[in-house]
Amino acid sequence: MSGSVRVIARVRPLLKGEIEKDVIVEAAGDSADGKTIVRIPNPKKESESFSFQFNSVYPSGASQQTIFDNEVAPTVKHLFKGFDVTLFAYGVTGTGKTHTMRGGKSLQERGVIPRLLSNIYRKARKLEKDGETQVEVTMSYYEIYNDRVYDLFEPPEQRTPAGLPIRDNNGKTVVVGLTERPCTTLKDFELSYEQANAHRSTSATKLNAHSSRSHAILRVKVAQTTGDETRISTASAIDLAGSEDNRRTDNNKDRLVESASINKSLFVLAQCVEAISKKQARIPYRESKMTRILSLGQNNGYTVMILNLAPVRSYHLDTLSSLNFANRTKKIEVNEIENQPFFREQAGKGKGDGTVPKSYNAPSMHRQPLRPKLLSQNSHLDEVTTNVAKPARQFSVYSDQSKPPARPSSTPNTGHARASTIPIKSPKRTSSEAIPSFGRPSKFSRPNGPTNTAAPADPAMSKDAIEALIERKVTEALADRADQSNVSSGDPISAEVQKRLEALEKRVEGKETERAEGLQYLLMAKQHQVRGEEASALKMYQLALPHFPGNEKLVRKVAALQEKIAMKKGGERLMQTTNAIVEEAEPMEKPLARRRPLGEEDESYHEVRGEGNTYEEDDDFVYRPRTKIRHAQSTDRKRPLAVSALHGCKADPETLTKHPPPPEVDVSSEDVIASALPRLHPQSTNRSRPLAISALHERDAAPEFLVKHSPPPQDDDSSEDELASALISQTPRTKHLLTIINTKDVSQIKLLKGVGAKRAEAIVNCLCDLEEDARVTSLKELGKLKGVGVKTVENMRSGLVA
Numbered sequence: 140m141s142g143s144v145r146v147i148a149r150v151r152p153l154l155k156g157e158i159e160k161d162v163i164v165e166a167a168g169d170s171a172d173g174k175t176i177v178r179i180p181n182p183k184k185e186s187e188s189f190s191f192q193f194n195s196v197y198p199s200g201a202s203q204q205t206i207f208d209n210e211v212a213p214t215v216k217h218l219f220k221g222f223d224v225t226l227f228a229y230g231v232t233g234t235g236k237t238h239t240m241r242g243g244k245s246l247q248e249r250g251v252i253p254r255l256l257s258n259i260y261r262k263a264r265k266l267e268k269d270g271e272t273q274v275e276v277t278m279s280y281y282e283i284y285n286d287r288v289y290d291l292f293e294p295p296e297q298r299t300p301a302g303l304p305i306r307d308n309n310g311k312t313v314v315v316g317l318t319e320r321p322c323t324t325l326k327d328f329e330l331s332y333e334q335a336n337a338h339r340s341t342s343a344t345k346l347n348a349h350s351s352r353s354h355a356i357l358r359v360k361v362a363q364t365t366g367d368e369t370r371i372s373t374a375s376a377i378d379l380a381g382s383e384d385n386r387r388t389d390n391n392k393d394r395l396v397e398s399a400s401i402n403k404s405l406f407v408l409a410q411c412v413e414a415i416s417k418k419q420a421r422i423p424y425r426e427s428k429m430t431r432i433l434s435l436g437q438n439n440g441y442t443v444m445i446l447n448l449a450p451v452r453s454y455h456l457d458t459l460s461s462l463n464f465a466n467r468t469k470k471i472e473v474n475e476i477e478n479q480p481f482f483r484e485q486a487g488k489g490k491g492d493g494t495v496p497k498s499y500n501a502p503s504m505h506r507q508p509l510r511p512k513l514l515s516q517n518s519h520l521d522e523v524t525t526n527v528a529k530p531a532r533q534f535s536v537y538s539d540q541s542k543p544p545a546r547p548s549s550t551p552n553t554g555h556a557r558a559s560t561i562p563i564k565s566p567k568r569t570s571s572e573a574i575p576s577f578g579r580p581s582k583f584s585r586p587n588g589p590t591n592t593a594a595p596a597d598p599a600m601s602k603d604a605i606e607a608l609i610e611r612k613v614t615e616a617l618a619d620r621a622d623q624s625n626v627s628s629g630d631p632i633s634a635e636v637q638k639r640l641e642a643l644e645k646r647v648e649g650k651e652t653e654r655a656e657g658l659q660y661l662l663m664a665k666q667h668q669v670r671g672e673e674a675s676a677l678k679m680y681q682l683a684l685p686h687f688p689g690n691e692k693l694v695r696k697v698a699a700l701q702e703k704i705a706m707k708k709g710g711e712r713l714m715q716t717t718n719a720i721v722e723e724a725e726p727m728e729k730p731l732a733r734r735r736p737l738g739e740e741d742e743s744y745h746e747v748r749g750e751g752n753t754y755e756e757d758d759d760f761v762y763r764p765r766t767k768i769r770h771a772q773s774t775d776r777k778r779p780l781a782v783s784a785l786h787g788c789k790a791d792p793e794t795l796t797k798h799p800p801p802p803e804v805d806v807s808s809e810d811v812i813a814s815a816l817p818r819l820h821p822q823s824t825n826r827s828r829p830l831a832i833s834a835l836h837e838r839d840a841a842p843e844f845l846v847k848h849s850p851p852p853q854d855d856d857s858s859e860d861e862l863a864s865a866l867i868s869q870t871p872r873t874k875h876l877l878t879i880i881n882t883k884d885v886s887q888i889k890l891l892k893g894v895g896a897k898r899a900e901a902i903v904n905c906l907c908d909l910e911e912d913a914r915v916t917s918l919k920e921l922g923k924l925k926g927v928g929v930k931t932v933e934n935m936r937s938g939l940v941a
């Protein structure tokens with residue numbers, strides 16, 4: 140039997156700082172089942188609105204209890220009938236996914252996961268009462284962070300950096316070496332779950348103070364044994380990391396890499412969904428671990444997607460993108476087939492070690508990787524009907540009762556739902572601004588590259604020709620993935636080519652070769668480029684370069700992108716030079732926000748200096764009073780301001796002596812600008828301010844960041860470099876402490892001696908109030924954070940192993 144993915148939308152309430160008049164998302168429609176429509180204005184024409192229909196839509200007032208009772212509780216009975224259940228939360232960062240899945244600590248605020256477990260245990264106790272059935276509940280919990288799988292039952296320091304491998308096992312994706320923990324009671328579960336959550340990778344970002352930087356997957360295996368027969372079914376609850384528009388996040392380098400990885404996997408997910416909905420022959424599941432594991436449309440059982448939405452305007456485009464994605468997802472068909480029971484003695488090995496028991500070879504568990512559901516359906520159904528004694532029942536709760544009518548042909552491929560009763564204007568996916576993120580890969584047409592030529596393979600082709608074709612496809616087309624946001628041209632691929640392609644993909648992925656890593660960079664690069672983040676894209680391409688020696692196409696791409704960025708910024712620069720010179724004539728007394736790391740006035744810094752902190756010896760920082768900086772600036776001002784900024788000359792006489800400025804150049808020279816520009820904060824998101832001025836302001840604003848004998852800042856890595864050299868001069872214990880603090884991760888910080896959850900939260904909040912890339916670079920700075928003080932710092936330090 141097959142049904143569709145059930146998609147429900149939940150609009151979160153306003154958060155602190157958000158105001159009613161910015162609300163643009165409306166839960167509408169009052170059918171007997173409640174609201175089913177999300178309405179949102181057209182960003183290009185406010186008088187028009189788009190409507191998206193889902194199975195259910197919950198307005199901001201909906202409680203955790205309501206969501207659970209309506210959407211999740213019904214799945215528990217299917218779970219006990221042997222069906223697998225997949226619940227996943229999808230949405231932009233800060234829209235409430237973790238709140239929905241995990242929730243708060245109070246009973247009322249508990250999210251879907253603890254309620255699900257509570258329900259499972261209740262049902263299990265009820266079943267066990269008859270004395271014939273035994274129910275065992277085991278759980279595994281892992282995260283996918285930067286495309287690597289980590290067991291959340293293991294503390295981060297015990298992780299193997301490469302993560303755990305994943306394998307296909309009879310059509311199911313399994314993680315090898317994962318801990319499977321028996322949880323006999325709810326209390327057991329809660330303990331393990333809480334402990335594991337503390338291991339999850341979270342960080343403060345501009346859009347969410349406790350942003351999940353990973354996809355978290357909880358798998359709850361329910362084994363029901365009656366006599367010799369055991370039936371195993373699994374509930375998976377997945378809290379996906381949120382997509383981020385890095386133009387809004389001000390993410391620093393680490394966060395950018397995380398973000399690129401998050402966005403990449405979500406991008407691949409969107410590609411998968413699009414490929415499935417277009418019934419394409421190849422679904423790119425294998426391009427990210429998350430999509431392999433989620434196996435959307437390939438997993439049997441029931442799938443519920445919870446689409447989390449922020450109600451406000453600042454999320455407008457992201458919300459549209461999410462809605463568009465969800466709209467496609469709801470059309471995905473899934474097999475609703477129960478797992479067959481097996482006899483104990485058949486179980487063999489594999490149980491409890493993260494692999495699937497042998498008896499899982501039951502035909503109903505087969506799936507066809509890399510094939511859209513609809514294409515594989517016939518063969519699959521044959522198997523099912525011959526092998527499954529009782530056909531699985533389709534539950535009406537999952538049927539899409541209010542399917543929108545077919546799209547009018549005049550509005551091709553909008554991807555938006557059309558409720559029969561509600562007039563909907565065309566969403567007009569016409570410009571990249573309209574829906575900029577991953578939700579619309581179809582916009583990027585595939586060039587006539589090798590993939591296209593490979594696709595319509597002639598069945599009469601010789602084996603060698605096919606081999607050559609595929610090799611070319613993998614070596615060139617994948618390396619050129621950057622130009623292929625769209626998965627497939629939709630041309631038919633012969634079965635043999637398809638098979639070979641899958642084998643080669645497995646080889647590439649299985650070996651985890653340099654090349655595979657290079658491909659990851661390329662994908663990330665493309666992802667940045669799609670979002671218009673050219674500087675970040677360039678960086679990723681550059682990281683990819685060493686993995687593809689001699690790939691001229693890639694070299695050309697890097698050069699072209701460099702040139703493009705330089706040209707673009709060169710134009711801006713020329714205009715800004717004029718502004719910069721005007722600005723120079725005025726005293727530079729503007730309030731300076733960026734990179735004031737501790738959120739304190741320079742004056743208070745003076746006072747603290749006199750305190751004679753015991754950890755002073757760790758700090759090789761030299762505090763340079765403002766006056767000194769100003770003095771240096773005045774020297775600098777003799778030169779055209781834009782030039783000094785271009786060369787990154789820090790206004791420090793000592794530095795200037797050791798690192799004499801380059802000879803003066805003609806600022807109008809395009810060459811100079813072009814060559815200097817890439818070194819200047821290529822990832823800066825501070826676009827509203829003139830670059831040259833902002834570069835100087837940053838130096839001026841943060842004299843305490845100057846490191847003795849530090850070279851002048853050369854590029855966007857300057858803050859990292861400064862931090863690195865500062866850390867080099869510190870004791871390992873101090874370095875360790877500062878590294879923990881700079882994770883901005885409450886779960887790690889609270890473990891420090893004398894800190895605790897509250898203070899950890901205060902520290903993280905304090906750091907969050909500052910710039911995203913602000914870091915604590917010394918114990919002295921740490922001691923000055925609100926609520927910390929010298930004593931606490933000493934405590935923290937003494938609690939760490941030297």
Ligand SMILES: Nc1ncnc2c1ncn2[C@@H]1O[C@H](COP(=O)(O)OP(=O)(O)OP(=O)(O)O)[C@@H](O)[C@H]1O
Nearest residue numbers: 151152232233234235236237238347350351380381
């Ligand atoms: N339904 C809700 N009721 C009350 N508060 C909510 C609700 N949904 C979200 N929030 C609050 O919104 C903030 C962001 O939510 P959350 O951390 O769950 O977002 P997220 O989508 O998981 O973000 P990320 O992808 O960055 O991890 C949190 O402070 C959370 O408590």
